[in-house]
Each structure stands twice: as structure tokens, then as C-alpha cells.
Amino acid sequence: MTGLAGLSTPITMGIFLGGLYVLIALGLSLVFGVMKLINVAHGDWVIVGSYFAYTAMTMLGIDPFLSLVMGIPLLFGIGFAVQRFLLNRAFAVSLDAALLVCFGISIIFQNFCQIIWTPFSRGLKPPYALESFSIGAVHVPLVYLLDFIAALVVMLFLREFLRRTYLGKAITAASQDRRAAQLMGINTGRVYAFAFAIAMAVAAIAGVLLGLTFPFTPTSGVSFLILAFGVVIIGGLGSMMGTFIGGVILGLAQTLGGYFLGAAAQMLVAYILVFVVLAVRPQGIFGR
Amino acid sequence: MPQETLLKISNIDVFHGSFQALWDVSLAVRAGEIVALIGANGSGKSTLLDTISGLLHPAKGKIEFEGKDISAVDPFQVVELGITQVPEGRRVFPEMTVLDNLIIGSYNRKARSKREQNFKMVCELFPILKERKNQLAKTLSGGEQQMLALGRGLMSDPRLVLLDEMSLGLAPIVLNDLYKALREIRAMGITILFVEQNVRRSLREADRAYIMEAGRVVLSGDVAELREEEEVKKAYFGV
Numbered sequence: 001m002t003g004l005a006g007l008s009t010p011i012t013m014g015i016f017l018g019g020l021y022v023l024i025a026l027g028l029s030l031v032f033g034v035m036k037l038i039n040v041a042h043g044d045w046v047i048v049g050s051y052f053a054y055t056a057m058t059m060l061g062i063d064p065f066l067s068l069v070m071g072i073p074l075l076f077g078i079g080f081a082v083q084r085f086l087l088n089r090a091f092a093v094s095l096d097a098a099l100l101v102c103f104g105i106s107i108i109f110q111n112f113c114q115i116i117w118t119p120f121s122r123g124l125k126p127p128y129a130l131e132s133f134s135i136g137a138v139h140v141p142l143v144y145l146l147d148f149i150a151a152l153v154v155m156l157f158l159r160e161f162l163r164r165t166y167l168g169k170a171i172t173a174a175s176q177d178r179r180a181a182q183l184m185g186i187n188t189g190r191v192y193a194f195a196f197a198i199a200m201a202v203a204a205i206a207g208v209l210l211g212l213t214f215p216f217t218p219t220s221g222v223s224f225l226i227l228a229f230g231v232v233i234i235g236g237l238g239s240m241m242g243t244f245i246g247g248v249i250l251g252l253a254q255t256l257g258g259y260f261l262g263a264a265a266q267m268l269v270a271y272i273l274v275f276v277v278l279a280v281r282p283q284g285i286f287g288r
Numbered sequence: 289m290p291q292e293t294l295l296k297i298s299n300i301d302v303f304h305g306s307f308q309a310l311w312d313v314s315l316a317v318r319a320g321e322i323v324a325l326i327g328a329n330g331s332g333k334s335t336l337l338d339t340i341s342g343l344l345h346p347a348k349g350k351i352e353f354e355g356k357d358i359s360a361v362d363p364f365q366v367v368e369l370g371i372t373q374v375p376e377g378r379r380v381f382p383e384m385t386v387l388d389n390l391i392i393g394s395y396n397r398k399a400r401s402k403r404e405q406n407f408k409m410v411c412e413l414f415p416i417l418k419e420r421k422n423q424l425a426k427t428l429s430g431g432e433q434q435m436l437a438l439g440r441g442l443m444s445d446p447r448l449v450l451l452d453e454m455s456l457g458l459a460p461i462v463l464n465d466l467y468k469a470l471r472e473i474r475a476m477g478i479t480i481l482f483v484e485q486n487v488r489r490s491l492r493e494a495d496r497a498y499i500m501e502a503g504r505v506v507l508s509g510d511v512a513e514l515r516e517e518e519e520v521k522k523a524y525f526g527v
Contacts, residue, residue: 168390184367
């Protein structure tokens with residue numbers, strides 16, 4: 001394979017894989033954008049989503065995507081309750097208190113997963129998980145394409161929801177000026193609960209695609225949280241489109257790094273890119 | 289015919305943490321009035337507005353609106369009852385369009401059904417907002433932002449508008465337009481309580497005024513009487 005033709009595989013793979021990172025990062029970005037809270041438990045919510053789909057598949061024979069019919073409302077509901085009854089109360093004390101609550105949730109989720117599903121590695125393996133297809137000379141696993149499509153759909157859905165609906169506008173307003181939003185008759189506690197719930201519903205989707213793409217364990221959430229940080233640092237926290245571009249760039253950095261410098265260096269290249277963005281444009285490419 | 293008392297504040301004490309910001313403050317606003325709240329920086333004017341809006345709650349005393357005790361009501365419910373605050377520094381949502389700012393103003397349930405009607409009213413009051421409705425709020429000039437803040441408040445279909453430091457940083461010519469708008473708003477039957485540092489202007493535009501000092505109401509009355517009051521002359525006009 002000559003140079004340029006050989007590049008088409010890592011480029012396609014990078015863009016598609018970036019979709020998975022986008023899905024994981026969208027919820028993190030939304031919660032930070034609205035509440036200025038860094039949800040350090042975000043990766044663990046995603047993994048809970050993966051395990052939920054795993055249980056639905058192994059015990060009930062339900063397809064992972066179909067299981068989202070239950071998984072999304074479940075994480076939405078838990079997310080709503082956690083924000084309403086736990087995080088909103090912590091906010092009344094301080095943002096640091098809410099951060100500590102998130103650390104606590106992270107530890108609880110990890111141990112919960114270990115007790116229920118054991119520490120062994122699992123994966124979502126429906127028949128199509130092993131299929132691949134070709135675009136010209138490029139062979140791509142089907143799930144990578146699904147990662148990308150899901151990321152695009154979810155990102156556009158979130159963006160339009162925030163722009164067009166009353167609730168979406170209220171979330172946007174509360175994120176720009178909480179006090180002014182209160183004075184406009186917005187129940188900011190309730191709006192926060194919806195924002196967090198939506199972010200966790202997205203985590204449920206991310207969990208399914210993560211499980212289809214990679215094996216996972218109860219503690220996998222941490223490494224994917226760090227990846228998601230990378231995505232939002234590159235793209236800019238709080239911007240849906242920025243998160244999307246950031247994810248794709250991180251995916252590309254990883255696969256191109258692997259192509260030129262070998263598999264061992266692929267994450268190194270991705271994180272060096274994160275450092276460069278932090279140094280040159282700390283608010284991110286799309287950040288304000 | 290005696291006017292209905294719209295807002296009645298009786299002997300409230302308000303704290304910021306352990307610091308007492310308001311001491312035994314009483315105040316009444318009748319329906320249809322323009323009332324000015326005058327005082328130096330830190331005299332408690334904004335604290336009083338925030339307490340009416342429900343951002344702060346009095347430790348002692350009572351706030352009644354249309355006869356209903358609202359001392360412990362949350363800010364978003366206060367808006368639904370018919371009180372809107374146009375905050376100091378305007379605080380429009382900078383990254384949202386002018387139109388979306390106005391739509392957010394009509395967020396409370398009661399105002400949503402009257403959105404079209406109130407939007408038309410705001411556009412007649414401030415035609416520039418209609419012209420710029422698709423621009424981001426941060427791209428407006430200071431005067432236009434103040435018009436947007438006021439228009440956004442009116443979208444909530446209020447009976448009472450609390451207006452905090454409208455004139456801050458604005459040119460006199462822009463202010464004239466804004467005060468003209470206030471008179472039109474009052475003509476629509478909306479009551480106005482405004483906070484202002486410019487004493488001369490306040491005493492010209494309002495029907496009655498309350499003067500605050502160090503968290504207390506020290507003087508109140510019709511503006512005509514207040515203008516003659518020796519204390520006011522000495523303290524604010526330097527004669």
C-alpha cells in the first residue's frame with residue numbers, strides 16, 4: 001500500500017471512532033455548559049448504560065439498540081432524581097460540594113457494577129458486531145459506522161432541542177445567566193434536573209455503542225471520562241457542535257498517530273494534541 | 289376613589305448571611321403608580337427588589353402582593369403572580385437572539401398564552417427590537433440592551449415592574465426614550481417601582497418616592513413634597 005492510499009483507512013476509522021468519543025463527551029459537555037459542574041462520574045454512567053444493555057441482551061435476548069427503549073428512560077429518571085434531590089442540594093452549599101457528590105456517585109457505581117456483574121471484561125456481541133463493510137479499499141467494522149451515525153444524530157437532536165423548544169431555550173438561558181433566568185420565571189432547579197437527565201439519557205446511548213465497540217469492565221468509565229475531557233478540551237465545553245468536531249479530531253489523532261508512530265503511540269498523540277490546544281486555545285476550538 | 293394597594297411591605301428585616309442589609313423596611317405601592325426608590329450605593333435598594341422577587345426572603349416582616357403573602361415564595365412563582373424584575377446591568381442572555389430573549393420572558397405559564405399579544409406590545413414600544421430580533425443580544429448597544437431587558441420583563445405579562453438602575457451607563461438622549469417608554473407602560477395600567485441613583489430625574493418621573501439610607505427607609509412621600517424637604521435638598525442637591 002502506498003502512502004496516500006494507505007492513509008484512507010486510518011482517516012475513515014478515526015472519524016468514525018471519533019463518533020463514539022463524541023457520544024461519551026456530549027453529556028459531559030451539556031452538564032458543564034449548563035451547571036458549570038464537571039461530572040466526574042459521567043464515564044461511570046456510560047458504563048452502567050453498557051451493563052444495562054448487556055443484561056438485556058444476555059438475559060432477555062433483546063438487541064442492545066432495542067434495549068435503549070428501557071435504558072434511556074431508566075438513566076433519564078435516575079439522572080433527574082440525582083440532580084433534583086442530591087446535586088441541587090449540594091449546589092446550595094457550593095459547587096465543590098456537588099463535585100464531591102459526583103465523586104461519590106462514581107465510586108458507588110463502580111462498586112455496584114462489580115457486585116452485580118463481576119470485575120471481568122464484558123462486551124456487547126450481537127451478530128452484526130463482527131460485520132464489516134468496504135468503501136473502496138477501506139474495510140471498516142460496521143459498529144464504527146454506527147458510532148458515527150449515532151453521534152451525528154444525537155448531536156443534531158440535542159442542538160435543535162436546545163434551540164427550538166421552550167425547555168431547551170430555558171436550559172440555554174439558565175446556562176448563560178442563572179440569576180436572570182430565575183427572574184424570568186424559570187424554575188432553575190427543575191431545568192437543571194432536566195438538563196442532567198438528558199445528559200444521562202445520552203450516556204445510555206453512549207453506553208450501548210461503547211459496549212458494541214470495545215470490551216468494558218466496571219472501572220472502564222474512568223478512562224473514557226479522560227477521553228471525553230480530551231474531546232471537550234479540543235472542541236470547547238458547552239458547545240454541541242464543538243464537542244462533535246472535538247471528538248472527530250481526537251479520533252483522527254489517535255488513528256493517524258497509530259498509523260505513523262505505531263499502536264503504542266496512538267493515545268500519546270491524542271493527548272499531546274489536547275495539551276497543544278490547552279496551550280494555544282484553552283477555551284477550545286468552538287469555545288467562547 | 290381610593291387606589292388599590294398592589295404591593296405592601298411591612299417591617300421586613302433581610303440578611304445576607306450574617307450581615308443585616310434591611311432594617312424594619314416598610315413600603316407600599318398602589319396600582320397604577322410610578323414609585324422611585326432612591327439612595328446611595330449600598331443603601332439596600334437592590335436588596336429590597338431582590339427580596340420582593342423572592343431571591344432573598346425576609347427574616348422578619350411580611351410582603352404582600354394583591355393581598356397574598358409572598359414572603360416565602362420562590363422567584364419563578366413570583367413572576368407568575370405578576371411581578372417582574374428588570375435587573376441592574378440589564379443581564380440579557382448574551383448568546384441568545386433578541387427574539388429568544390423575549391420568548392424566555394414569557395416563560396411562565398400565565399404569560400405563554402399572551403405571548404403574541406405582548407410581543408406586539410413590546411415591538412410597538414421599542415420598534416428597534418423588532419428590527420434586530422434575529423441578532424444576538426450581545427451585539428446590541430447598551431441602550432438597546434436596556435430596551436430588551438425591559439421588553440423581556442414586559443413579556444411576562446406583569447402587573448408590577450421592578451426596575452433596577454435603568455440609567456446606569458446610558459446617554460441622556462437614550463434615557464429620555466426609556467423614560468418615555470415608562471410613561472407609556474404606566475398608561476397601559478402597569479405599575480412601576482424603580483431604583484435610581486439620579487435623584488433629580490427620579491423626583492421628576494415618579495409620583496412618590498422612598499429614600500433609603502444604610503438599609504432603612506429614612507423618608508417617603510409625594511415627589512413634590514420631597515423636593516421641598518430640607519433634608520433632601522441638603523443631602524442630594526447640595527443647597
